Amino acid sequence: MSRLIFIGPPGSGKGTQAAELSKRENIPHISTGDILRNSVQEQTKLGLEAKSYMDKGELVPDRLVLDLVQERLQQDDAQKGWILDGFPRNTLQAEALQQMLSSNNNDYDCAIFLDVPEEILVERLLGRGRADDTTETIRHRLKVYNEETQPLIQFYRDGGKLKEVKGDRSVEQVTQDLQGALAASISS
Numbered sequence: 001m002s003r004l005i006f007i008g009p010p011g012s013g014k015g016t017q018a019a020e021l022s023k024r025e026n027i028p029h030i031s032t033g034d035i036l037r038n039s040v041q042e043q044t045k046l047g048l049e050a051k052s053y054m055d056k057g058e059l060v061p062d063r064l065v066l067d068l069v070q071e072r073l074q075q076d077d078a079q080k081g082w083i084l085d086g087f088p089r090n091t092l093q094a095e096a097l098q099q100m101l102s103s104n105n106n107d108y109d110c111a112i113f114l115d116v117p118e119e120i121l122v123e124r125l126l127g128r129g130r131a132d133d134t135t136e137t138i139r140h141r142l143k144v145y146n147e148e149t150q151p152l153i154q155f156y157r158d159g160g161k162l163k164e165v166k167g168d169r170s171v172e173q174v175t176q177d178l179q180g181a182l183a184a185s186i187s188s
């Protein structure tokens with residue numbers, strides 16, 4: 001399992017689990033949110049364009065995100081595998097990823113959906129306290145997730161490589177369930 005896609009609402013634990021798996025599997029954890037936040041901090045052209053969308057909890061325009069992902073997947077450390085966290089975020093991005101991969105004769109191995117009830121997400125995000133973790137922005141990010149990203153669960157289910165993991169347990173329990181789900185998909 002070396003090309004993995006994490007899907008889940010804000011606060012479902014994608015970043016937490018992807019970081020752990022990245023260490024264990026020695027493959028890069030590619031978080032579009034982290035890359036965009038670094039760009040904002042460094043005031044690059046990308047960061048300056050992305051900031052107003054991120055502050056409001058809107059999706060950054062697809063063309064910006066697709067360029068950054070394409071570039072990132074071409075880097076040396078991503079040739080043996082990767083874990084995508086926060087991308088794709090809508091159907092256009094999911095289809096563009098398929099094209100990027102197939103043009104290199106590649107494919108993803110598994111998409112993982114971390115399922116967590118909304119009231120737990122809000123509590124976790126308010127506790128995390130990132131700049132976009134305010135009550136109003138969280139509500140908006142959840143709305144954007146439900147409208148734009150949630151349909152990808154069916155997209156990946158149709159692809160036959162979706163694993164659903166309950167994310168409303170301890171970090172350690174989720175890690176263990178995830179390991180089990182990935183091991184089962186290798187042996188099946």
Ligand SMILES: Nc1ncnc2c1ncn2[C@@H]1O[C@H](COP(=O)(O)OP(=O)(O)OP(=O)(O)O)[C@@H](O)[C@H]1O
Binds near residue numbers: 011014017033086127
């Ligand atoms: N299983 C868990 N139980 C309790 N808290 C958790 C769990 N997993 C993650 N958290 C905490 O919840 C918060 C959100 O987790 P994380 O940043 O991994 O989510 P995310 O899905 O990457 O969110 P986003 O999409 O907003 O970046 C963090 O403060 C993290 O420490």
Ligand SMILES: Nc1ncnc2c1ncn2[C@@H]1O[C@H](COP(=O)(O)O)[C@@H](O)[C@H]1O
Binds near residue numbers: 059085089093
């Ligand atoms: N794939 C993405 N498409 C559009 N916008 C994105 C994408 N990934 C991240 N963003 C923007 O960054 C913030 C934070 O993302 P997290 O994944 O929650 O760290 C998000 O609200 C978008 O504005």
